[in-house]
Amino acid sequence: MSATRWATGAVGLAMIAVGVWSMRGFDADQLVSMVVWLAGGVVAHDLVLAPLTLLVLLLGTRVLPARARPAAVVGLVVWGGVTIATANVLLDVGGRPDNPTLLNRPYVAWWLVLSAAWWTGVAVVAWWTGRRGRALTRGA
Amino acid sequence: MCPVRLPRVEDIESRLTGPRTASRLGLWLGAAFGICFLTGIWSHLQQDTPGWLTVPTSPASLYRVTQGLHVATGVATIPLLLAKLWSVFPRLLARPPRGARRLLLHVLERGSIAVLVASAIFMLVSGSLNVVQWYPWEFSFRATHYAVAWVATGSLVLHVAVKLPVIREALAGPEPSSDGLGRRTVVTATLAASVATTVLTVGQSVTPLRRVSVLGVRDGEGPQDLPVNRTAREADAVGPALDPEWRLTVAHAGEERSFGRDDLLALPQAQERLPIACVEGWSRSADWSGVRVRDLLELVGAPSGVDVRVESLQRRGAFATSVLPAQFCADPRTLLALGLNGTTLALDHGYPCRIIAPNRPGVLQTKWVTRLETLA
Numbered sequence: 001m002s003a004t005r006w007a008t009g010a011v012g013l014a015m016i017a018v019g020v021w022s023m024r025g026f027d028a029d030q031l032v033s034m035v036v037w038l039a040g041g042v043v044a045h046d047l048v049l050a051p052l053t054l055l056v057l058l059l060g061t062r063v064l065p066a067r068a069r070p071a072a073v074v075g076l077v078v079w080g081g082v083t084i085a086t087a088n089v090l091l092d093v094g095g096r097p098d099n100p101t102l103l104n105r106p107y108v109a110w111w112l113v114l115s116a117a118w119w120t121g122v123a124v125v126a127w128w129t130g131r132r133g134r135a136l137t138r139g140a
Numbered sequence: 141m142c143p144v145r146l147p148r149v150e151d152i153e154s155r156l157t158g159p160r161t162a163s164r165l166g167l168w169l170g171a172a173f174g175i176c177f178l179t180g181i182w183s184h185l186q187q188d189t190p191g192w193l194t195v196p197t198s199p200a201s202l203y204r205v206t207q208g209l210h211v212a213t214g215v216a217t218i219p220l221l222l223a224k225l226w227s228v229f230p231r232l233l234a235r236p237p238r239g240a241r242r243l244l245l246h247v248l249e250r251g252s253i254a255v256l257v258a259s260a261i262f263m264l265v266s267g268s269l270n271v272v273q274w275y276p277w278e279f280s281f282r283a284t285h286y287a288v289a290w291v292a293t294g295s296l297v298l299h300v301a302v303k304l305p306v307i308r309e310a311l312a313g314p315e316p317s318s319d320g321l322g323r324r325t326v327v328t329a330t331l332a333a334s335v336a337t338t339v340l341t342v343g344q345s346v347t348p349l350r351r352v353s354v355l356g357v358r359d360g361e362g363p364q365d366l367p368v369n370r371t372a373r374e375a376d377a378v379g380p381a382l383d384p385e386w387r388l389t390v391a392h393a394g395e396e397r398s399f400g401r402d403d404l405l406a407l408p409q410a411q412e413r414l415p416i417a418c419v420e421g422w423s424r425s426a427d428w429s430g431v432r433v434r435d436l437l438e439l440v441g442a443p444s445g446v447d448v449r450v451e452s453l454q455r456r457g458a459f460a461t462s463v464l465p466a467q468f469c470a471d472p473r474t475l476l477a478l479g480l481n482g483t484t485l486a487l488d489h490g491y492p493c494r495i496i497a498p499n500r501p502g503v504l505q506t507k508w509v510t511r512l513e514t515l516a
Contacts (some may be wrong), residue, residue: 074332
């Protein structure tokens with residue numbers, strides 16, 4: 001292993017040590033809660049989200065013709081990415097009844113409108129590319 | 141009868157995942173984590189300033205930019221991290237190697253990746269719940285987000301060191317032929333997801349986009365055209381703030397002077413356009429009017445170059461007192477604000493008076509001020 005890799009690894013370990021050192025003042029409740037949330041994220045991803053994505057892709061390969069799949073994958077990646085990234089406003093958590101300047105939009109309504117528009121666009125593109133592909137196949 | 145056969149996962153997986161996709165997404169993810177880490181450390185230094193650091197008062201919008209970038213980048217990172225995890229997900233099921241030494245190295249590598257994945261997800265989840273002010277946990281958000289940031293970034297640096305040969309090979313190797321559903325599709329779609337997420341949320345910091353950012357946490361509206369982070373009721377400041385007997389005390393070296401709101405309004409007034417920039421990422425500029433803090437300090441004979449403790453009437457929540465470092469006290473733009481956007485300061489914005497200074501995190505722009513006292 002090169003000196004650069006060793007040095008980079010050492011910097012990484014030192015940074016981890018700074019993080020752990022910064023936790024020295026945490027009491028037991030804080031530490032337990034932190035570990036639960038650290039592990040919870042991995043469990044939620046590895047045991048729920050990733051298998052669910054796999055399932056959707058498996059269904060996609062069975063249902064969709066090959067030519068429609070690129071559009072469907074792009075559709076899923078963008079829609080899924082945006083949905084999960086904005087889950088904090090979509091799940092109706094947080095905010096305060098005495099503060100109307102926070103979480104002050106109809107988020108789910110907007111998400112439904114955007115989702116409908118997005119998937120309609122994806123379906124049109126998938127149909128169009130599929131039709132063009134068939135025409136090319138016939139022409140060949 | 142047609143036998144039911146499970147489709148082969150590898151058909152699609154092999155082209156959508158693997159080192160090629162992982163390395164390219166990793167470059168973007170590394171840059172995003174780097175921005176979040178540096179801007180986060182900067183925010184931490186502004187809130188807990190060590191003795192060796194003098195935070196500059198200019199540019200006035202510096203914190204607005206750094207913290208807006210911190211939160212916007214964090215949000216945009218969510219699709220990137222999900223795609224990156226997906227690109228390496230099949231590796232989770234790889235069988236461990238034979239032989240004690242190889243097995244040990246394998247376990248160490250897997251352990252470091254587990255720490256990286258756990259801490260990376262933790263940072264994005266805790267950050268995105270903080271911006272909606274939802275705290276369903278027992279730990280202190282700020283202290284834990286800070287500590288885990290070091291662990292996440294350190295794990296990322298360690299991961300790059302371990303994977304460097306794989307990354308180099310994946311980035312340098314020739315592109316295999318693609319029928320349209322390959323690495324490029326996934327990386328491009330992921331970047332599109334990040335851009336879309338940014339456009340739909342960033343209006344809370346980038347004011348011109350606030351009407352487009354329909355999934356943003358705030359639409360930028362509020363009393364006097366400015367959002368509120370913590371209301372007077374939440375801070376338990378309503379009663380004392382509306383008390384007609386309210387006085388502001390300014391103290392230096394045993395000398396004290398006290399002022400009612402009318403007394404403050406009778407002093408020379410200044411106007412400044414300054415942003416409120418919250419640690420939660422939202423920000424907006426406003427026109428403030430009030431008395432320059434340095435003028436007030438001169439009235440009690442305080443020299444320039446001293447820090448000032450600012451005390452609030454609030455009886456609940458953190459930051460009931462803050463320290464205004466000397467350079468902010470001396471800056472003529474730092475006001476004890478009495479008015480906002482042309483009218484009397486609203487209760488939720490800090491009535492009867494509040495601090496507004498250039499380049500300061502919102503939590504340190506203390507509201508409902510009752511006392512200013514120089515620190516020796």
